[in-house]
Amino acid sequence: MARHFKYVTLGGGVAAGYAAREFAKQGVNPGELAIISKEPVAPYERPALSKGYLFPQNAARLPGFHTCVGNGGERLLPEWYSEKGIELILSTEIVKADLASKTLTSASGETFTYETLLIATGSSVIKLTDFGVQGAESNNILYLRDIADADKLVAAMKAKKDGKAVIVGGGYIGLELSAALKVNNFDVTMVYPEPWCMPRLFTAGIAHFYEGYYTNKGIKIVKGTVAVGFDADANGDVTKVKLKNGSVLDADIVIVGVGGRPLTGLFKGQLDEEKGGLKTDAFFETSVAGVYAIGDVATFPLKLYNEQRRVEHVDHARKSAEQAVRAIKAKESGESVAEYDYLPYFYSRSFDVAWQFYGDNVGDDVLFGDNDPASAKPKFGSYWVKDGKVVGVFLEGGSAEENQAIARVARAQPPVADVQVLKEEGIEFAAKI
Ligand code: FDA
């Protein structure tokens, strides 16, 4: 017998937690909303896994970082959900979604029906075993997406204390995890194929700082090559990483961060897709009425740039969830909400450095400030100028006011008469907007 709910959120991550809070704000009756998640815990702030969770001392642990503490909000403990009559259906993987009959089926054969569905399944990691890399199934070759992965990593760090770590990938996971392993006293080497780290956002000038900073911290960086194989000992534990350039690195732990894939497979052929995600309107409703997609899986209209985009960052996961729930509730009462008008916001931090980025990294980049990795107090940034207007801003080491200023600039898109003046003014330009 199927269990029926008015609203079902499929997935129990960041977007699910913020959607639940918004449902509670807007008014939801006990028994109306269920969150179905394959994870065994209530929604939490996923970014903590690559940061506080890995601290050598006073590491973050649940229940400390359940949503919605990420931007200073209320922490929704499991009790909060039961008080509100919101069902947390945990450790339950949905393996079939039939949108025509509005039915979800779990791995153990339970069925759930709904009137409105919010798809919040997030992303899965791309694995080296997906490409058949030799030896990639060895022990201690690790990935990081959820608490179970983070616990495996913490156990491996304990078992291989003060050992050698090789980090494969030079993106977000690569940069945050190599720092985390270094702070845990590992001998760290990063390997990535591109000429500089985080090429999907960083310019050569930005990367120059972080690569120098990491090198000064004792992290070795091997660029322009990839891992093509691994050796393991008699226990199956990884011992060596073989690179395409012919060199071989010793390793007790390997962490792989070579990107993610949005989890849309359950809906193949049932929903329109675009740019790898589920296509939505400005209210996150998909091509099927009453079915919404939020967070990493949604390809939505980014009004500011007049194009469909998918965004894999926490700020959008939170805001898209709130927008979808407001739109659902407004529709029920015959009202409407404004279209989603998102300003892209990404951030990262490691060691003593922290950056923020707002807007779009297209057009010509204009580096400003002091990006010398050896500086005592590094502070620099980059503007992106397109069609004579500033469209994106990156800032390392900004104060709260300066970070607010760069957000205002990216939103306002002020004209730039002379890029040389912009370069010289640096953050002062943003402070004036
Ligand atoms: P999220 O991945 O949070 O949740 C998806 C949920 O759905 C999971 O609980 C999953 O188990 C569940 N699920 C999937 N398929 C299912 C199925 N078939 N049945 C049942 N449940 C299913 N961003 C940022 O801006 N700043 C940062 O510092 C970081 N840091 C960071 C660190 C790490 C380690 C990761 C992995 C990611 C980040 N991010 C980030 C990215 C950010 O966390 C991400 O964009 C959001 O978590 C996306 O939220 P969603 O709710 O869409 O997916």
Ligand code: NAD
């Ligand atoms: P990513 O897309 O940021 O980086 C992937 C990197 O993999 C590329 O930059 C490249 O260097 C590398 N790469 C690709 N193929 C490779 C290969 N064969 N060998 C070696 N390197 C290879 O993805 P990620 O770092 O894996 O992050 C996964 C997800 O988690 C993303 O959605 C990301 O947004 C999210 N995340 C975000 C943050 C943040 O916003 N601060 C932090 C952690 C994770």
